[in-house]
Amino acid sequence: MVNYKGTRSKGFASLLVVLCLFALVQVALAANPISFCKCICGQEKTITALPRDTQHPIFGGSSKACLACTKQYCLDNKPDMCKGVGTGEGDELITTCFERDSYKDQFIVYLFLTITFGLLGFATLQPFLKGLWQRRQQHAYTSMPM
Structure with a gap:
C-alpha cells in the first residue's frame, strides 16, 4: 500500500514556495522603472530612454539617470534638432526627465494580480481540499468498539 499523505503535503509546500518566489520576482522587476528624457525645441x-548602466558614474540608478538628461545629451542624440529655430545653438531647447511607471502604481497592479490569482487558485482547489477535510474528519471520529 502506498502512502500519499507525505507527498501531497510536500507538493503543496513546494507549490507555495514557487508562488512566493514568483511574487518576489515580480516585486524585484517592479523596483526598476525606466527613466526617459524629453527634449523639446x-x-x-x-523622447529617448535613458540607459540604466550601473557601472557608469552618471547612470548609477533611476534617480541619477535623470542627471544625464541635459541639453547636450539631447543635441548628441539628435544634432539637427534646433537648427530651424532661433540661433540653432540649443538655447531654445527644454529638457524634462520622467519615469514611465512609479513604484506605487506597479505595487497596486501586482497586488491586484496576486490577490486575483490567489483567489482563483483557492476556488480551483476548494473542492479537493473540502473532500480531503471530510475524509480526515471521518477517520478522526470513528466510533470505538465497547
Whole structure:
C-alpha cells in the first residue's frame, strides 16, 4: 500500500514556495522603472530612454539617470534638432526627465494580480481540499468498539 499523505503535503509546500518566489520576482522587476528624457525645441519633441548602466558614474540608478538628461545629451542624440529655430545653438531647447511607471502604481497592479490569482487558485482547489477535510474528519471520529 502506498502512502500519499507525505507527498501531497510536500507538493503543496513546494507549490507555495514557487508562488512566493514568483511574487518576489515580480516585486524585484517592479523596483526598476525606466527613466526617459524629453527634449523639446519649438514644435519638435523627442523622447529617448535613458540607459540604466550601473557601472557608469552618471547612470548609477533611476534617480541619477535623470542627471544625464541635459541639453547636450539631447543635441548628441539628435544634432539637427534646433537648427530651424532661433540661433540653432540649443538655447531654445527644454529638457524634462520622467519615469514611465512609479513604484506605487506597479505595487497596486501586482497586488491586484496576486490577490486575483490567489483567489482563483483557492476556488480551483476548494473542492479537493473540502473532500480531503471530510475524509480526515471521518477517520478522526470513528466510533470505538465497547
